[in-house]
Structures are given as C-alpha cells and as structure tokens.
Amino acid sequence: MSYYNNPGGYRPPPQSQGSQYGAPPPGYGQQGGPPPGAYGQVGGYQYAPPQQNRPPAAPQPPPGADQQLYFWFQAVDTDKSGALTTEELQKALINGDWSPFNIETVRLMMNMFDTDNTGTITFQEFAGLWRYIEDWKKCFQTFDADGSGTINFAELKNALRTFGYNLSDNFINLLIKKYDKYGGKKNAGKGDVTFDNFVQSCVTVKTLTDAFRRYDTDNDGWILINYEQFLELVVNNR
Amino acid sequence: MSYYNNPGGYRPPPQSQGSQYGAPPPGYGQQGGPPPGAYGQVGGYQYAPPQQNRPPAAPQPPPGADQQLYFWFQAVDTDKSGALTTEELQKALINGDWSPFNIETVRLMMNMFDTDNTGTITFQEFAGLWRYIEDWKKCFQTFDADGSGTINFAELKNALRTFGYNLSDNFINLLIKKYDKYGGKKNAGKGDVTFDNFVQSCVTVKTLTDAFRRYDTDNDGWILINYEQFLELVVNNR
Numbered sequence: 001m002s003y004y005n006n007p008g009g010y011r012p013p014p015q016s017q018g019s020q021y022g023a024p025p026p027g028y029g030q031q032g033g034p035p036p037g038a039y040g041q042v043g044g045y046q047y048a049p050p051q052q053n054r055p056p057a058a059p060q061p062p063p064g065a066d067q068q069l070y071f072w073f074q075a076v077d078t079d080k081s082g083a084l085t086t087e088e089l090q091k092a093l094i095n096g097d098w099s100p101f102n103i104e105t106v107r108l109m110m111n112m113f114d115t116d117n118t119g120t121i122t123f124q125e126f127a128g129l130w131r132y133i134e135d136w137k138k139c140f141q142t143f144d145a146d147g148s149g150t151i152n153f154a155e156l157k158n159a160l161r162t163f164g165y166n167l168s169d170n171f172i173n174l175l176i177k178k179y180d181k182y183g184g185k186k187n188a189g190k191g192d193v194t195f196d197n198f199v200q201s202c203v204t205v206k207t208l209t210d211a212f213r214r215y216d217t218d219n220d221g222w223i224l225i226n227y228e229q230f231l232e233l234v235v236n237n238r
Numbered sequence: 239m240s241y242y243n244n245p246g247g248y249r250p251p252p253q254s255q256g257s258q259y260g261a262p263p264p265g266y267g268q269q270g271g272p273p274p275g276a277y278g279q280v281g282g283y284q285y286a287p288p289q290q291n292r293p294p295a296a297p298q299p300p301p302g303a304d305q306q307l308y309f310w311f312q313a314v315d316t317d318k319s320g321a322l323t324t325e326e327l328q329k330a331l332i333n334g335d336w337s338p339f340n341i342e343t344v345r346l347m348m349n350m351f352d353t354d355n356t357g358t359i360t361f362q363e364f365a366g367l368w369r370y371i372e373d374w375k376k377c378f379q380t381f382d383a384d385g386s387g388t389i390n391f392a393e394l395k396n397a398l399r400t401f402g403y404n405l406s407d408n409f410i411n412l413l414i415k416k417y418d419k420y421g422g423k424k425n426a427g428k429g430d431v432t433f434d435n436f437v438q439s440c441v442t443v444k445t446l447t448d449a450f451r452r453y454d455t456d457n458d459g460w461i462l463i464n465y466e467q468f469l470e471l472v473v474n475n476r
Contacts, residue, residue: 221465230450238476
C-alpha cells in the first residue's frame with residue numbers, strides 16, 4: 001500500500017445535478033436571449049427557427065451545447081468577446097451564500113480549464129469548468145454533514161480522508177486556518193470554509209501530493225530534494 | 239561559503255525617498271484634514287492649535303507620526319474604523335502606472351505587518367508597511383535599468399543575484415512567467431513584471447529560501463523531507 005493510502009487518487013463525484021452552489025444568480029441566464037424552450041430540440045441538438053420577421057439574432061449556442069449555460073456565459077461575457085477573462089469568470093462563479101469566488105480559486109479554475117493557454121475561457125472550456133464545479137458542489141454538500149453551508153474541521157478531515165489523504169489533525173488545522181482567512185482572521189480556525197475555499201484547499205492538497213509523489217519514487221513518504229528543485233516545485237504549484 | 243551564496247540574506251535598501259511607486263494618487267492625502275503645514279511642528283512632533291472656534295476636529299495623528307501619511311491612512315480607511323482591511327489597504331497601494339497592487343501582494347503585506355494578528359492594519363503597522371514599500375520602490379528603480387517601469391528577465395536576474403540568490407536562468411524564467419501573468423498570458427514571458435509582482439516574487443524567493451534553509455542543517459543545498467513536512471512548508475508559505 002502506498003504511504004499516502006490513496007491508491008486511486010481523489011476525485012469529486014462524477015455526476016452532478018443543479019443546486020445553489022456555483023449557480024447563476026436569479027434572473028441571469030434568461031437574459032440576452034429567448035426564454036428556455038423557445039427553440040426546439042432534436043436529439044439533444046438545438047436549432048433556431050427561421051430568421052425572417054425577427055429582431056437581430058442573439059448569439060446562438062454551438063450545436064450540442066447546454067442552452068441555459070450558453071446564455072449564462074453570454075451574460076457574464078460583458079465585453080462580448082466570446083471568451084471570459086478572469087474578472088468575467090469570477091462573476092460567473094458564486095458560493096452558496098451568493099458571494100463571488102475568491103480570485104485565487106478563479107485563477108486556479110482558469111489555469112485548469114484554459115486548455116489553449118490564451119488567458120481566457122471559451123464557451124467550450126467554460127462548459128468543462130462548469131461540470132467540474134457541479135461535481136464539486138455535490139461533493140461539498142455530501143461533506144457538509146450539518147448542512148451549515150460551510151465546512152468545519154471534522155467535515156474537512158472526513159472529506160480528505162475519503163479522498164484518500166492520510167493527514168494529521170495538525171495539518172488539517174493549518175488548512176482550515178489558511179482557507180478560512182478570507183472570513184477574517186478573528187474567525188480563523190472556527191472552520192467556516194466556504195465552497196470556493198473548500199475547492200481550493202482540496203485542489204491544493206491534490207496538486208502538492210502529486211508533485212511530492214513525482215519525487216518519491218520509492219514511495220516511502222520521504223524525498224531528497226535540492227534547493228532549486230524545491231523552489232521550482234513550490235512556485236509551479238501556486 | 240553557503241550553498242546559496244547569500245551569507246547576509248537579502249534586504250532592500252534601508253533608506254527611502256518619495257517617488258511615484260506606492261505613492262497616493264493625486265488629490266489624496268490632503269483630503270479629510272487640514273492642508274500640509276497647517277499644524278506646527280516642534281522637534282519632529284506635531285501639535286494641533288486650540289480647538290475653539292473650529293469645526294469638529296479631524297482625527298489627529300499620533301505623536302511623532304508622519305502627518306501626510308496619517309491623512310492618507312484616514313482617506314483610505316473608508317469605514318473610519320481606525321484600521322485598514324485588506325480591501326482598504328489595496329486602495330492605498332499603487333503601482334507606478336497607478337494600477338492597484340494585486341490582491342496577493344496586499345495579503346502578503348498584510349500578513350507581514352499585521353503584527354497583532356487582528357486581520358487589519360493599524361496606523362502604527364501601516365507606517366512600518368509604508369517604509370517597507372518605500373524601500374522596495376528605491377530597490378525597484380535601481381534594478382529597472384532601462385527605466386521602463388517594469389522589470390524584465392535581465393533586471394530580475396540582476397536583482398536576485400545582488401540579493402545573494404544563486405538561481406538558474408530556467409528558474410528566473412519560471413518566476414517571470416508566474417509573476418507576469420496578471421498582464422495577460424499572451425504577454426507572459428516578455429518580462430513586464432510590475433512593482434507589486436516584483437515585490438511578490440522577491441519576497442517569495444526569500445521566504446522559500448528561509449524555509450528551505452531551516453531544513454538544510456548541513457548547508458549543502460539538499461534536504462530530506464517527509465510528506466507532511468513538505469505540505470506544511472508549502473501551505474505555510476503561500
């Protein structure tokens with residue numbers, strides 16, 4: 001067995017349903033286009049009715065795209081460039097209490113899903129990101145055992161153990177302290193980790209564990225690393 | 239000689255003069271209080287004239303405080319709480335091109351100077367922070383050899399070598415790529431590192447080097463570190 005007790009690696013639940021985390025604020029998603037259902041659907045593809053006698057066409061979702069999601073994308077693409085900047089993406093990503101995601105988590109998402117490395121998110125990339133967030137939402141709700149809308153020490157410990165990470169209470173406390181900080185230092189340690197910070201802390205543990213493992217070739221939980229390798233490893237993972 | 243070739247550690251120049259980096263935007267600092275010079279100065283201390291026949295008193299700077307700096311502090315303390323939140327502090331910290339500091343650098347400063355750990359910056363703490371920024375400004379201007387207002391690869395390499403860090407071109411390139419990212423990925427690697435990102439990258443190299451050294455007891459540039467020590471070290475330094 002691996003030192004980390006995590007043979008399969010962690011993953012958020014594969015399937016997702018709608019819920020309040022990460023969902024567009026009320027009233028969004030319907031604006032800037034026809035109401036849901038205005039277009040017919042054939043075999044999962046949408047097509048638009050003939051254009052004659054109609055006002056100038058709103059941008060159409062690509063074939064096969066989720067219509068709601070496409071109009072939501074349009075609504076936050078305020079400069080109508082067809083791609084979201086970090087700031088536009090932040091407006092699209094909402095916590096359970098309607099607060100926007102902290103900018104670090106938005107950058108994390110941007111880096112993960114900006115696959116063509118343009119610094120912006122196309123609709124195609126956004127759709128992948130959205131599914132990922134939906135999966136995390138389900139995950140968050142599963143581990144938020146008391147339904148408080150935030151994750152406390154015991155819930156984070158349970159989540160990370162379930163993902164296969166073998167971590168001490170000391171380290172979980174450090175994570176809570178770090179990822180609880182946006183709520184104000186005075187409340188730090190109380191464990192009110194919001195959805196965005198929960199995702200950020202779990203992704204951090206995953207990427208750091210993956211990075212450590214690449215050095216831990218004999219899988220004994222210890223690595224020998226030199227100064228510049230260490231600097232590179234840390235800078236690459238922040 | 240140490241592996242790092244950095245016996246004394248790095249430090250920004252100790253003395254500082256005013257300049258455009260980090261300076262309050264025009265019009266600030268004079269608002270919310272009497273114009274500069276309205277109060278007499280005796281031996282470096284300020285005192286206020288008698289209060290009779292005057293409008294309600296503006297908050298007075300503490301004895302010995304820099305008057306300009308105090309009124310600038312008042313101007314950004316928008317909720318008049320007597321202490322700056324991270325968001326208020328961000329408004330006080332300006333790059334050479336008048337753009338606000340990125341929030342990560344603001345948090346870095348907050349963590350360094352919030353000595354009583356309240357999550358806010360008192361005027362006393364702010365004065366220390368300001369001197370620190372002024373020192374960095376001088377430092378930035380010294381290394382911005384072409385006077386472009388940003389730091390490029392050669393300039394960053396020179397700065398880090400002067401601070402005593404023995405780093406490869408590869409790693410400097412990684413730093414440039416990381417700390418240039420807020421200018422948009424398309425320009426990444428061209429080396430337009432602004433003042434805030436320059437400070438962030440230098441402080442990052444310093445804190446990571448210090449952290450590495452605590453493990454490198456025989457000073458040979460290699461450390462043996464276990465999984466949780468590694469996680470703690472990285473999470474503590476971000």
